[in-house]
Amino acid sequence: MKVEVVLTEADILQELTEAIEARDLPEKYFYCFPSSAAEWTALTRDTEVYGGLRETWNQLAAGAPALAQYFGKRVPLISFGSGDGSRDRMLMSALKDAGCECTYFPVDASISLLETACAGAEDDDIEGTGIKADISSPVHLVYAADAAEPPRLFVMSGNTLGAFDPLAEIRYVSQCMKPGDRLIIDGEAYDEQKTIARRANPASRRFVWTLLSNLGIRPDDGDVRFEHKRDDRHDGLHLITRHFHAARDLSLLVGGHETALARGERLGLNFVYCYTDDAFRWLLCEHGGLDIITSRTSSDGRFFTAICKK
16 A cells, blocks of 8 residues: 655644644544544445435446546546545446556545545555645645646545635646546535535534544533535635534643633634535636536435536
8 A cells, every 4th residue: 555645644733733723623634533534434425414426426437438438548546535535436446347447546634534545446456546635735736636647537526625715726626637637526516404404414413523522522512503604706605614612611632732712612613615506617617717528416416516627
């Protein structure tokens, strides 16, 4: 198993300490503890949370022969925010069946998830190298993209784009792409009645509370609250935020560093963007400078998925 480290564990620990002091925990810290990574893997298999996305990836895998014709015998797949790589492997298995030789480059900040992605690829006899990096960093994205020569197949699945500022992130990804490259990307559809409710379900709550417990926070120390905001930069961009609200004075301990969290204080947790169909297309095409080759909506209406080119 080969893993190249751009973002070290020492970097993560230092940044996590600074994030707690700033009362804000961005997405990448939710997977840095093995227990959190395990809960995330379980969450991605929860049908209430990810709905028809697996069916969409089955359809993408069924369309692998068309991709195989485009790429020929060689398909380097670079997955930004790969997680455990389960969706990537569905596609690579189908590409192999279509006569392609796949090389795999999962990119993630979590060493636990990267090891799972790499091990799964090895089990499928797919050669690859994991890249431990922060995909919110343009420098790290370029480094990961340069792991293979064009044409490359980039993947950004599970509404990974929505875990960052999507207007900045899609431009970073677009800048990594060369003529001939392809990008498979999806986004979550906003539903006024269901979007927040899905994040309050038992599987989602276990994932959040696993991270909080690693910081020394127990369920009776406070509660997790959600807010919905509209991003005024473009119509149809919906931001769902969540934060922990302390019910008592707390002391958080990370890497030997103690941080006091007073009663009534908020600790910002990871957020997610959801979209209308028009907003998602605007984000990819007009803002990101990409052309959509084909697109589909999952059978349950939960996710938009597009195959794009530069």
